[in-house]
Amino acid sequence: MEESDVFKGFSKQTIQFFESLKNNNTKNWFEAHRNDYETFVLKPAKDFVVAMGKRLRTQFPLIVAIPKVNKSLFRINRDTRFSLDKSPYKTNLGIFFWEGIRPRMECSGFYFHLEPPNIVLGGGLYMFPNYLFDTYRNSVVHPRYGKELADILSGLKRKEDVRIEGKHYKRIPAGYDPSHFNAEYLLHNGLYIGNETAIPEELYSEDLIDYCWKVYRLSFRLHRWLVAMTKRNRRIPLNR
Numbered sequence: 066m067e068e069s070d071v072f073k074g075f076s077k078q079t080i081q082f083f084e085s086l087k088n089n090n091t092k093n094w095f096e097a098h099r100n101d102y103e104t105f106v107l108k109p110a111k112d113f114v115v116a117m118g119k120r121l122r123t124q125f126p127l128i129v130a131i132p133k134v135n136k137s138l139f140r141i142n143r144d145t146r147f148s149l150d151k152s153p154y155k156t157n158l159g160i161f162f163w164e165g166i167r168p169r170m171e172c173s174g175f176y177f178h179l180e181p182p183n184i185v186l187g188g189g190l191y192m193f194p195n196y197l198f199d200t201y202r203n204s205v206v207h208p209r210y211g212k213e214l215a216d217i218l219s220g221l222k223r224k225e226d227v228r229i230e231g232k233h234y235k236r237i238p239a240g241y242d243p244s245h246f247n248a249e250y251l252l253h254n255g256l257y258i259g260n261e262t263a264i265p266e267e268l269y270s271e272d273l274i275d276y277c278w279k280v281y282r283l284s285f286r287l288h289r290w291l292v293a294m295t296k297r298n299r300r301i302p303l304n305r
């Protein structure tokens with residue numbers, strides 16, 4: 066890696082770009098400031114992907130960290146086809162590191178989201194693809210895997226700075242015991258943790274890698290559980 070590619074943090078200009086974009090969300094404005102986007106957002110974001118990916122692979126050798134748009138970097142263009150909001154651009158930076166052979170959003174991983182004045186860090190699987198629902202739900206109530214999950218999530222519930230996310234449904238799915246000790250997780254269509262804070266000073270230096278690492282490591286056990294669950298991807302025989 067060349068010295069110019071070493072991650073040195075984002076900058077005040079990164080924040081300024083997104084704040085200005087919020088007030089000028091048009092194609093003409095963006096094209097006039099494309100160089101700012103490429104210099105102050107895209108370039109440091111790519112360097113962050115390389116550096117954070119290298120750190121994450123010390124624990125998860127198969128983590129995918131590709132410093133390209135539509136890979137680890139989410140595109141800034143919005144899909145407005147089915148939205149009443151026709152603003153053409155996202156006013157945030159989204160980055161994802163994932164583990165698995167399926168498309169990135171079908172895999173568990175670690176998320177970085179910068180949207181001034183806050184950042185959000187998370188770990189887990191945002192939304193289960195349809196083919197995983199049976200495997201997930203059977204894992205939740207499985208004698209072994211269910212107890213592992215309960216232990217992982219009980220530990221996370223004791224953390225004041227994280228939220229367990231993904232609850233979606235109102236009723237326990239048919240065929241499952243609503244009195245099961247893990248029944249609340251049968252209401253999920255995704256399972257991940259989130260940590261939202263005001264932008265820390267670490268954003269502006271290489272210390273952001275350590276900052277994110279401390280948050281990501283909270284979800285390491287959950288990530289491992291989800292990766293193992295995804296690999297099973299078959300109906301688990303149960304005596305419900």
